[in-house]
Amino acid sequence: MNFELSDEQQMLVDMARQFAAQTVAPGAEHRDQTSSFPSDLIGPLAEQGFLGMLVPESDGGSEMGYVNYALALAEIAQACASTAVTMAVNNLTASAIATYASQELRAEVLPSLCDGRDGKVGAFALSEPHCGSDAAALKTRADRDGEDYILNGSKQWITNGAFASWVLVMARTGEGSRGISAFAVPGDAPGLIIGPEEKKMGLKGSNTVPLTLENVRVPARYRVGDEGIGFQIAMNALDGGRIGIGSQALGIGRAALREAARYMEERKAFGKPLNRHQALQFMVADIGTDLEATRLLMLKAASLRDQGKPMTQEASMCKVYASEACCRAVDSALQIHGGYGYVQDYAIERLYRDARVTRIYEGTSEIQRVVISRNVLKGAS
Amino acid sequence: MDFTLNEEQQMFKDTCASLADDMLAPKAGEWDQGHIYPTDAIATMAEMGLMGVAIPDSEGGTGADNLTYAITMEEISRGCASCGVIMSVNNSLYCDPVHRFARPEQRAEWLAPYASGEKLGAFALTEPGNGSDAAAMRTTAELEGDEYVLNGTKAWITNAYEADAFIVFATTDRSAGHRAVSAFLVATGTPGLSLGKKEDKLGIRASSTAQLFFENCRIPAANLLGEIGEGFKVAMGTLDGGRIGIAAQALGIAEAAFRAARDYSLERKTFGKPIAEHQAIAFKLADMATRIEVARLLTHQAAQLKDAKADYGKASAMAKLAAAETAMWVTTQAIQVFGGNGYVTEYPVERHFRDAKITEIYEGTSEVQRIVIARAVLEEALR
Numbered sequence: 186m187n188f189e190l191s192d193e194q195q196m197l198v199d200m201a202r203q204f205a206a207q208t209v210a211p212g213a214e215h216r217d218q219t220s221s222f223p224s225d226l227i228g229p230l231a232e233q234g235f236l237g238m239l240v241p242e243s244d245g246g247s248e249m250g251y252v253n254y255a256l257a258l259a260e261i262a263q264a265c266a267s268t269a270v271t272m273a274v275n276n277l278t279a280s281a282i283a284t285y286a287s288q289e290l291r292a293e294v295l296p297s298l299c300d301g302r303d304g305k306v307g308a309f310a311l312s313e314p315h316c317g318s319d320a321a322a323l324k325t326r327a328d329r330d331g332e333d334y335i336l337n338g339s340k341q342w343i344t345n346g347a348f349a350s351w352v353l354v355m356a357r358t359g360e361g362s363r364g365i366s367a368f369a370v371p372g373d374a375p376g377l378i379i380g381p382e383e384k385k386m387g388l389k390g391s392n393t394v395p396l397t398l399e400n401v402r403v404p405a406r407y408r409v410g411d412e413g414i415g416f417q418i419a420m421n422a423l424d425g426g427r428i429g430i431g432s433q434a435l436g437i438g439r440a441a442l443r444e445a446a447r448y449m450e451e452r453k454a455f456g457k458p459l460n461r462h463q464a465l466q467f468m469v470a471d472i473g474t475d476l477e478a479t480r481l482l483m484l485k486a487a488s489l490r491d492q493g494k495p496m497t498q499e500a501s502m503c504k505v506y507a508s509e510a511c512c513r514a515v516d517s518a519l520q521i522h523g524g525y526g527y528v529q530d531y532a533i534e535r536l537y538r539d540a541r542v543t544r545i546y547e548g549t550s551e552i553q554r555v556v557i558s559r560n561v562l563k564g565a566s
Numbered sequence: 567m568d569f570t571l572n573e574e575q576q577m578f579k580d581t582c583a584s585l586a587d588d589m590l591a592p593k594a595g596e597w598d599q600g601h602i603y604p605t606d607a608i609a610t611m612a613e614m615g616l617m618g619v620a621i622p623d624s625e626g627g628t629g630a631d632n633l634t635y636a637i638t639m640e641e642i643s644r645g646c647a648s649c650g651v652i653m654s655v656n657n658s659l660y661c662d663p664v665h666r667f668a669r670p671e672q673r674a675e676w677l678a679p680y681a682s683g684e685k686l687g688a689f690a691l692t693e694p695g696n697g698s699d700a701a702a703m704r705t706t707a708e709l710e711g712d713e714y715v716l717n718g719t720k721a722w723i724t725n726a727y728e729a730d731a732f733i734v735f736a737t738t739d740r741s742a743g744h745r746a747v748s749a750f751l752v753a754t755g756t757p758g759l760s761l762g763k764k765e766d767k768l769g770i771r772a773s774s775t776a777q778l779f780f781e782n783c784r785i786p787a788a789n790l791l792g793e794i795g796e797g798f799k800v801a802m803g804t805l806d807g808g809r810i811g812i813a814a815q816a817l818g819i820a821e822a823a824f825r826a827a828r829d830y831s832l833e834r835k836t837f838g839k840p841i842a843e844h845q846a847i848a849f850k851l852a853d854m855a856t857r858i859e860v861a862r863l864l865t866h867q868a869a870q871l872k873d874a875k876a877d878y879g880k881a882s883a884m885a886k887l888a889a890a891e892t893a894m895w896v897t898t899q900a901i902q903v904f905g906g907n908g909y910v911t912e913y914p915v916e917r918h919f920r921d922a923k924i925t926e927i928y929e930g931t932s933e934v935q936r937i938v939i940a941r942a943v944l945e946e947a948l949r
Contacts, residue, residue, distance in 0.1 A: 186568055186569060186570060186571060186572070186575070186633055186866060186870055187567060187568045187870065188567065188866070188867040188870050188871070189567065189874070189876075190567065191567065194567070252567060439947075442943070442947050443947045443948075445947075446943075446944050446947035446948050447947075447948065449944070450948065460944055463937075466936070466937070466940035466941075466944070467933075467936045467940060469940045469943050469944055469947075470887075470935070470936035470937075470939035470940040470943060471936070472943070473884070473939055473940070473942070473943030473946075473947075474864075474884045474887055474888055474939060477864065477881075477884055478860040478863065478864055478884075478888060481860070481863035481864065481867060482859065482860065482863065484567060484569075485569045485863065488567055488568070488569055489569070499859075502855070502856045502859055502860075505852075505856060506856055506860060551849075553852075554848070554849045554852040554853070555845075555848070555852075557851075557852035557855055557856060558842075558848035558849060558851050558852040558855075559848075561828060561851055561852065561855045562828065562831075562832065562842055562848070562851065564828075565828050565829055565832055
C-alpha cells in the first residue's frame with residue numbers, strides 16, 4: 186500500500202495547478218455572471234492533453250489514466266467548476282467511445298474530441314425528461330432503416346449539448362435494459378434540435394440544454410458497440426464519470442477552503458483575526474479532514490479503475506461522499522464569510538451555487554446509496 | 567500509488583480476523599459485563615507477536631510495519647475493543663517511545679520483554695488536572711544523589727493493574743513549562759508507587775484504568791528515558807503514533823457494529839420483508855460502510871506515512887478524529903437498526919456503542935485533534 190503520488194503524478198498536478206491558475210481562474214467569475222461557455226479554453230485544455238486523458242494515444246488521446254485524470258480535473262475545478270464539468274463530460278464521452286466503438290468509428294470521432302476542434306466538445310445523452318437515475322426507463326428510439334438508424338426522442342440535461350461535435354446518444358433498439366444501444370451522433374446532424382439553455386443555479390459557465398431528435402438519420406457504423414449493450418456502456422461510463430464528479434467536488438471544496446482561509450486572515454472580530462477563533466478553526470478542521478477523505482476515496486476508485494478491477498462500489502462511495510463533503514465545505518465557508526458570503530463580491534457565493542449540483546448529476550446521492558447498500562448486503566455472512 | 571495490502575499484511579489481517587472471530591468476539595460480552603481482564607487472550611496475542619508489532623525482531627518485537635500494526639489493531643478491536651486498547655497501549659505508548667529513546671543498556675530490561683508480550687507496559691502522562699494540555703504537568707522529579715524522587719498523581723492510566731512498568735512523565739521545575747518535563751521508567755512494585763481504585767468505566771471495561779500515586783517514589787537515575795527535559799518531545803511523538811492505534815481501534819469497533827447491523831437487517835422482517843429492503847435501513851448501511859471506508863483510508867495513510875518516515879502529525883490527527891466520530895456514529899446507527907434489541911446486552915451493539923465513546927476522548931480528544939488539524943490546514947490553504 187502506498188498513498189503517495191509518484192514524481193510524474195506530482196508533476197502533472199503542478200502543471201495543472203499552474204495552468205488552472207493562469208488560464209482558467211481569471212475568467213471564472215465573468216463566465217458565471219454572463220453564463221458564457223468557456224469556448225476559448227477548449228483549445229488550451231486540448232493542448233495540455235486534458236480532453237482525451239482516458240483515450241489511448243493510438244486513438245489521438247493522451248492516455249494518462251484515471252488517477253491522473255482525477256488529479257488534473259480537481260485542479261481545473263478549483264479554478265472553475267464550469268470548465269471542469271465541460272472537460273469531464275468530454276473525457277467521459279471520449280472514454281466510452283474509445284472503449285466500445287469500432288476501430289473505424291474511433292478514428293472518425295476521437296481525434297476531434299481529443300483536440301477540441303473548433304472549440305467544440307463531446308456530449309453524453311442518457312437522461313430524458315421523465316427519467317434520470319432510472320436510466321433503463323428511457324424512451325428514445327433508434328429504428329433500423331437499411332444501412333441507417335433513425336433516432337427519435339427527447340434528451341434532457343445534456344451538458345455541452347449546444348457546443349457538441351459529437352453526442353453519444355442512448356436509444357432503444359429493443360425492450361428492457363438489454364434493448365438499449367449507443368450511437369455517436371454528429372452535433373450538426375439534421376433533425377438534432379438544440380433546445381433553450383437551462384437557467385441553472387450554478388455551473389453557469391457550462392452549457393446544459395435539452396436535445397430533441399426528430400428523425401435523425403445516422404449510418405449503422407455510428408452505433409457504438411453491439412446492439413443492446415447501450416445500458417452497459419452507460420453504466421460503465423457512469424462508474425468512471427463518478428470519479429470525475431468526485432474530483433470536481435474536491436476542487437470546489439478546496440476553493441471554498443482557500444477562500445475561507447483568506448477571509449479568516451484578513452477579517453477581525455473582537456480584537457483578533459477570525460482565524461484565532463476556535464469555532465471557525467474547527468469548521469476549517471472539518472473541511473480539511475473531509476477533503477482529505479474525499480481525495481483518498483477518489484484516488485482509490487481511480488486506481489482500481491486504472492488496474493481494470495471492479496470499482497462500482499468505490500466509485501459510488503467516492504461520488505456520494507465527495508459531493509456531500511463539498512456541500513458541507515461551501516456551507517461552512519460561506520458561514521465564515523458572514524453577510525459577505527451572501528453577496529457576489531466574494532467567490533464563495535459562486536462556489537456555493539456550483540457545489541449543489543454535484544449531489545444530483547451523474548447519479549444522485551440516493552442512487553449512490555442504493556448501489557452501495559446493494560453491494561454491502563451482498564457481503565453479508 | 568497502490569491501495570492493496572501486501573502478502574505479509576494480508577496474512578496478519580487474516581490471522582487476526584480468525585482470532586477475533588473465534589476467541590475474542592464470543593467472550594467479549596462476558597469480559598465486559600464482569601470487568602474481567604482477558605489474560606488468556608492477551609497471552610495468545612503475545613504469542614502471535616501482536617504486542618510489539620512494529621518493534622524490530624532484534625529488540626524482541628515482530629518487525630512488521632506500522633500499517634500492519636493498524637490492520638492488526640483493527641481486527642483485534644473488532645473482536646474485543648478492550649483487547650484492542652491493551653494492545654495499543656503496550657505497542658504505541660510503551661514500546662514505541664522506549665524503542666525510540668532508550669539507551670543501549672536500558673533495552674534488554676525495558677524493551678525486549680515488553681515487545682515480546684512477556685511483560686506489559688503502560689504510559690503515565692495525564693494527571694487529574696491536565697489531560698490534553700501536557701505542559702501543565704504537576705508531578706515532580708527531584709534528583710537526589712543517583713536517584714530521582716517522584717511525587718504526584720497520574721490519572722486515567724490504562725493497563726495500570728496489569729502493567730509491569732510505566733513510562734512516567736514528571737517535571738523538574740514546575741515554573742518552566744514543558745521544557746522541564748522528562749520521561750522516566752518505573753517498575754511496578756517500586757516503593758512509593760501505589761494504585762488507585764479501578765475506574766468504573768462506560769466501556770472498554772475488560773481493560774483496567776486507574777490512578778497512580780507517587781509518594782517519595784525513588785527510582786535509579788539510570789531510569790531516565792531520553793535526555794533530561796526531553797519528556798515533552800517523547801510524549802508528543804508518542805501521541806502522534808498512538809493516534810493511529812486508536813483510529814484503528816475505532817475502526818474495529820465500527821466494523822463490528824456495521825457487520826452486526828447488516829446481518830440483523832437481513833434476518834429481521836417488518837411489513838413483510840427484511841428491514842434491509844427498506845430504503846431507510848439500506849441507506850444507513852450505505853452510509854456506515856462509506857464512513858468506515860473513509861476512516862480506514864485515512865488511518866492506513868497515516869500509518870503508511872509513518873512507515874515512510876514522512877511527517878504524519880496532521881494525517882494521524884485526521885485519522886483519529888474521523889475514525890472516532892465514525893465509530894460513535896456507526897454504533898449509534900447500529901442500535902437504531904436493532905431497535906429495542908440494540909438496547910439490551912443480549913446483542914453486542916450496545917457494547918460497541920459504549921466502547922466507541924472513549925475513542926473520541928483518549929489519546930487527544932476530538933477537540934484537540936481539530937486544533938492540530940486546523941493549524942495545518944489553514945497554513946496549507948494559504949500556501
